[in-house]
Amino acid sequence: MIEAVADRFEGAPRQLRRRWSDDFKxxxxxxxxxxxxxxxxxxxxxxxQPSQLFGWRRAALxxxx
Numbered sequence: 001m002i003e004a005v006a007d008r009f010e011g012a013p014r015q016l017r018r019r020w021s022d023d024f025k026x027x028x029x030x031x032x033x034x035x036x037x038x039x040x041x042x043x044x045x046x047x048x049q050p051s052q053l054f055g056w057r058r059a060a061l062x063x064x065x
């Protein structure tokens with residue numbers, strides 16, 4: 001049996017890296033910028049980490065740490 005497993009560094013999480021389209025990111029950020037919206041709730045709904053959505057939002061607004 002052939003098993004398709006991506007190469008990974010020792011100790012790295014077993015989950016494969018997910019990639020999101022620019023359109024998906026733009027729609028998620030637009031939702032997160034709505035007045036009264038909760039980034040954490042939107043992230044949960046989209047099945048992503050809140051920190052990911054906060055990062056996309058920061059990038060869209062041109063803010064830097």
